[in-house]
Amino acid sequence: NAGVMQNPRHLVRRRGQEARLRCSPMKGHSHVYWYRQLPEEGLKFMVYLQKENIIDESGMPKERFSAEFPKEGPSILRIQQVVRGDSAAYFCASSSGTGAQPQHFGDGTRLSIL
Amino acid sequence: SQKIEQNSEALNIQEGKTATLTCNYTNYSPAYLQWYRQDPGRGPVFLLLIRENEKEKRKERLKVTFDTTLKQSLFHITASQPADSATYLCALEGEYGDYKLSFGAGTTVTVRA
Numbered sequence: 001n002a003g004v005m006q007n008p009r010h011l012v013r014r015r016g017q018e019a020r021l022r023c024s025p026m027k028g029h030s031h032v033y034w035y036r037q038l039p040e041e042g043l044k045f046m047v048y049l050q051k052e053n054i055i056d057e058s059g060m061p062k063e064r065f066s067a068e069f070p071k072e073g074p075s076i077l078r079i080q081q082v083v084r085g086d087s088a089a090y091f092c093a094s095s096s097g098t099g100a101q102p103q104h105f106g107d108g109t110r111l112s113i114l
Numbered sequence: 115s116q117k118i119e120q121n122s123e124a125l126n127i128q129e130g131k132t133a134t135l136t137c138n139y140t141n142y143s144p145a146y147l148q149w150y151r152q153d154p155g156r157g158p159v160f161l162l163l164i165r166e167n168e169k170e171k172r173k174e175r176l177k178v179t180f181d182t183t184l185k186q187s188l189f190h191i192t193a194s195q196p197a198d199s200a201t202y203l204c205a206l207e208g209e210y211g212d213y214k215l216s217f218g219a220g221t222t223v224t225v226r227a
Contacts, residue, residue, distance in 0.1 A: 004157070033213065042118070042203070042217035043158070056214065091157050098213040100146045100165060105157035 002027050005074075006092050006106035013082050014114045021077040021109045025094030032075045033103060034060075034067060037089045049075060079111075087113045116142040120204055120218035127194055128226055135189040135221045137204030144206040147180055147187050152201045152220065161202075162189075194225045 005024040013019050025032050030050055035043040045059040049069040060067065064082075069075040079086055089110050093103035117140045127133050137147070146165045150158035164171045164180045164187070171178045177190040191198050201220040207213075 006157075031213065033215075035217075040219065042219045043205075043215075045214045045216070048213050059214070093157075095213075100163060100207075100212075102148060102160035102163060103215060104160065105150075107155070107157045 004092055004094050004104050004106035006109050008109060009107065010110045010112070012112045012114060015083060016081050019079040019082050019086070019111055021079075021090050021092075021111070022074045023077070023092030023094075023106060024074045025092075026104050029094035029096050029104070031095045031098060032069050033093045033095075034075075034077050035091045035093065037091060037108070043091060046077075082111075082113050084113050087111055116140070116206065116216050118204060118206060118216055118218040120202075121221040124222040124224065126224045126226065129195060131194055133191040133194050133198070133223050133225070135202055135204075135223070137187040137189065137218055139185050139206055142206070143182060143185075145212070146207055147178075148205045148215070149176075149178055149187075149189050150203040150205060150217075152203055158203055191223070194223075196225045196227050199224045 004026055007022050032049045034046040037043045047060045047067045048056040052071050064080045066078045089108045091105050091108045093105045095101045095103045119138045121136050148163045149161045152158045162173055162178045164178045166182050175192045179188045201222045203220045204218040205215045
């Protein structure tokens with residue numbers, strides 16, 4: 001399967017714990033995006049990364065959230081000290097470029113905070 | 115700031131009929147617009163992209179129009195089938211970055227056999 005792979009598919013954390021979400025882009029894609037989807041709401045842009053660089057993190061909360069896309073390995077979205085409001089589906093997408101390019105999405109990680 | 119509105123109600127149609135979904139946007143003039151399909155528990159799947167200088171685009175039983183004067187896109191599923199049942203999302207390039215897609219909340223389509 002050469003699609004975007006996200007894991008885990010489901011993640012349960014208690015308040016105050018850390019959540020790590022992983023994303024492997026499609027083969028040949030160097031542009032990675034993270035979106036968050038709340039029930040009954042549209043996908044909201046969080047962050048855009050290229051290898052080893054954060055290009056735009058304007059949609060990501062300033063505190064507790066961070067993202068990386070190392071030279072080797074998957075992209076990671078990290079949420080520290082999780083709170084109930086962090087419960088959502090987090091989707092990763094990748095593309096071969098920007099501009100009029102479709103983004104290819106993974107099936108998401110459903111994060112539940114107890 | 116940019117605002118995107120899709121049909122607020124779910125669409126229920128009989129198999130074989132045409133489903134028409136609406137996407138309206140304000141405060142911005144995107145150079146292109148995309149439509150995605152999302153099934154429950156899955157990620158969005160890209161369907162079609164239409165540029166501002168294209169009035170209409172087709173792919174198999176799907177047709178998209180883009181009216182930059184009305185700031186509206188219409189998405190049609192012709193000869194609909196139960197397998198077309200899903201949520202359809204409209205997405206615009208971001209106002210401050212063409213990689214930053216802004217999505218509508220989606221319209222859920224159910225096709226009855």
